[in-house]
Amino acid sequence: MNKIGKAKKIANVALRYIILILVGILMVYPLIWLFFSSFKPNEEIFGNIRLLPVNAVWNSYVEGWKGTGQFTFATFMINSFKMVVPTVALTILSSVVVAYGFARFRFPGHKILFALMISTLMLPNAVVVIPRYMLYNKLGWLDSYMPFYMPALFACYPFFIFMFIQFFRGLPKDLDEAACIDGCNTFEILVKIILPLSKPSIISATIFQFVWTWNDFFNSLIYISSVSKYPLALGLRMSLDTADAAMWNEIFAMAIVSVMPCVILFFLAQKYFVEGIATSGIKG
Amino acid sequence: MLGRRRKNSFNMYKRKQWMGLVYIMPWLIGFLVFQLSPLISSLWYSFTDYSALGEAEFIGLENYRNLFTIDPNFRKSLSVTLKYVFMTVPAKLIFALFIAMLLSMKLRAVNFFRTVYYIPSILGASVAIATLWRFLFMRDGLINDILEAFGLNSTIDWIGDPRFALATISLLAVWQFGSSMVLFLAGIKQIPQDLYEAACIDGASKVKQFFIITIPMLTPIVFFNLIMQMITAFQDFTAPFLITSGGPANETYLYGMLLYDNAFRFYKMGYACALSWVLFVIIIAFTLLLFRTSAKWVFYSEED
Numbered sequence: 048m049n050k051i052g053k054a055k056k057i058a059n060v061a062l063r064y065i066i067l068i069l070v071g072i073l074m075v076y077p078l079i080w081l082f083f084s085s086f087k088p089n090e091e092i093f094g095n096i097r098l099l100p101v102n103a104v105w106n107s108y109v110e111g112w113k114g115t116g117q118f119t120f121a122t123f124m125i126n127s128f129k130m131v132v133p134t135v136a137l138t139i140l141s142s143v144v145v146a147y148g149f150a151r152f153r154f155p156g157h158k159i160l161f162a163l164m165i166s167t168l169m170l171p172n173a174v175v176v177i178p179r180y181m182l183y184n185k186l187g188w189l190d191s192y193m194p195f196y197m198p199a200l201f202a203c204y205p206f207f208i209f210m211f212i213q214f215f216r217g218l219p220k221d222l223d224e225a226a227c228i229d230g231c232n233t234f235e236i237l238v239k240i241i242l243p244l245s246k247p248s249i250i251s252a253t254i255f256q257f258v259w260t261w262n263d264f265f266n267s268l269i270y271i272s273s274v275s276k277y278p279l280a281l282g283l284r285m286s287l288d289t290a291d292a293a294m295w296n297e298i299f300a301m302a303i304v305s306v307m308p309c310v311i312l313f314f315l316a317q318k319y320f321v322e323g324i325a326t327s328g329i330k331g
Numbered sequence: 332m333l334g335r336r337r338k339n340s341f342n343m344y345k346r347k348q349w350m351g352l353v354y355i356m357p358w359l360i361g362f363l364v365f366q367l368s369p370l371i372s373s374l375w376y377s378f379t380d381y382s383a384l385g386e387a388e389f390i391g392l393e394n395y396r397n398l399f400t401i402d403p404n405f406r407k408s409l410s411v412t413l414k415y416v417f418m419t420v421p422a423k424l425i426f427a428l429f430i431a432m433l434l435s436m437k438l439r440a441v442n443f444f445r446t447v448y449y450i451p452s453i454l455g456a457s458v459a460i461a462t463l464w465r466f467l468f469m470r471d472g473l474i475n476d477i478l479e480a481f482g483l484n485s486t487i488d489w490i491g492d493p494r495f496a497l498a499t500i501s502l503l504a505v506w507q508f509g510s511s512m513v514l515f516l517a518g519i520k521q522i523p524q525d526l527y528e529a530a531c532i533d534g535a536s537k538v539k540q541f542f543i544i545t546i547p548m549l550t551p552i553v554f555f556n557l558i559m560q561m562i563t564a565f566q567d568f569t570a571p572f573l574i575t576s577g578g579p580a581n582e583t584y585l586y587g588m589l590l591y592d593n594a595f596r597f598y599k600m601g602y603a604c605a606l607s608w609v610l611f612v613i614i615i616a617f618t619l620l621l622f623r624t625s626a627k628w629v630f631y632s633e634e635d
Contacts, residue, residue, distance in 0.1 A: 063433050067440075070430065071447045074506070078450065080473060081463050093471045096480050145358040151344055152351025164358065167366055169558070169618065173566045173587065174611045177594050177604050178369035178376065201361025208358065220344075227343040233350055262457040264569045265587075269595050280458045284573065287462055295466075302459035313453050317446050 085299035111297030123282030137199035146211030394605035431515035452509030461573035
């Protein structure tokens with residue numbers, strides 16, 4: 048009986064591993080294929096399932112990087128960083144401050160404002176994007192990164208506010224009080240006590256916002272019009288549209304390059320990333 | 332002395348409650364300027380003929396009348412979008428739950444698999460992956476090659492065939508099931524183990540335990556995932572825009588594309604605002620429906 052039970056358990060575990068591995072391969076195979084195909088000549092990309100290239104092409108990254116002539120992928124890469132890094136920094140800054148306000152103070156109107164903030168989680172971007180576009184147009188922000196910076200500065204990402212509120216609520220208030228006795232004002236408490244303890248949630252929010260803004264296509268598409276300001280998403284799409292059939296490996300190579308920063312960031316801090324959604328998670 | 336200090340510190344936030352308003356001020360301004368006022372003005376514009384070229388003129392319900400009676404794209408797009416949402420969201424959640432169940436067992440490599448399964452969710456929304464998808468599902472793409480290797484001679488053009496194009500787009504969204512999976516995983520871990528032990532004593536099989544314990548205990552997470560994924564799916568844009576351009580025969584012309592075309596290609600801003608409000612009302616209706624029915628199927632344990 049016991050022996051049978053044990054064998055059954057082993058079979059069960061083995062079955063789970065097999066399914067996990069098979070599904071895992073299914074999940075990442077397209078990405079692996081993309082990587083190896085960036086070294087293949089066209090005729091090897093189509094019509095066979097071989098993963099490794101036979102006649103490897105080694106210059107696809109160098110050639111792809113040259114872009115469409117006038118602008119290289121260096122421009123797009125730099126633009127992406129110019130667009131994403133300040134957006135991420137401003138998002139974290141504003142969300143932390145606002146979350147502190149909601150988490151620790153019971154000011155008049157707290158309940159209703161908190162409810163409003165939470166309800167904006169469900170506000171579809173599609174409904175506000177057109178008037179926002181008009182507003183940015185009036186303010187002269189079109190074709191600049193301001194449409195990314197300003198909503199970040201003014202805490203328009205309720206997801207992160209909520210995430211930080213949840214985290215701050217888990218921090219004991221005794222620490223705040225001890226600091227208060229030591230003569231800290233509330234702002235000093237936030238900076239000296241709460242922030243250092245919030246490192247995990249700050250890291251996970253940073254990665255989230257980095258990846259989302261980095262991959263964002265729709266907003267870049269409508270707000271950025273000059274090629275000299277294109278982030279990678281638009282630059283890649285442009286080379287896709289202008290590419291003649293002779294250089295798919297270059298497109299693939301640049302596709303790999305364009306997602307690399309996200310992949311690196313994810314692997315550097317994947318522990319926080321996954322925990323971040325587990326504790327507060329919302330978006331998908 | 333000590334007592335007084337203690338009392339002081341105990342009241343520390345109470346004495347400065349108004350300071351909270353100062354801290355939330357950035358959000359309040361952002362909310363008014365970037366969320367509330369656009370929301371209201373989009374409602375106003377939906378009653379005008381505003382285009383990027385001219386002044387906005389009030390035309391009453393004409394946009395709404397046109398959209399329901401004249402515009403063939405609206406009806407097509409709405410039906411395609413509903414199909415897409417009903418396909419994508421349940422498939423994504425079922426898949427996420429399935430994998431979460433597998434990962435919930437104490438296995439050595441759980442963290443590794445969790446990471447691997449999450450990768451598509453990080454990259455999936457990018458232009459790079461949309462490009463990849465186009466190649467995978469082309470007539471002579473990798474998918475057909477793999478089918479052929481298994482002896483299935485497939486010449487299906489997954490992207491160009493009206494029967495399969497929408498499913499191909501939907502699959503890209505399902506592929507990004509990572510965040511739902513992580514939420515389920517966290518939920519499964521919180522289910523008290525003694526429930527299973529009790530069920531075991533009562534002789535319930537593993538399958539039965541899944542349906543009488545795991546599923547009910549996870550319904551709050553299912554509910555949350557359903558709402559958030561639904562709102563996202565209703566607005567999906569990048570994949571159809573880049574992979575199929577809405578075709579073939581408008582079979583993947585999702586609502587997000589309809590909005591984009593009217594607003595930013597034809598510059599019919601007023602009309603696009605009307606479209607966006609119809610979408611908003613539909614999303615609200617579905618959300619309310621879910622909330623209303625939640626009392627019947629979402630289970631909240633008493634401690635909560």
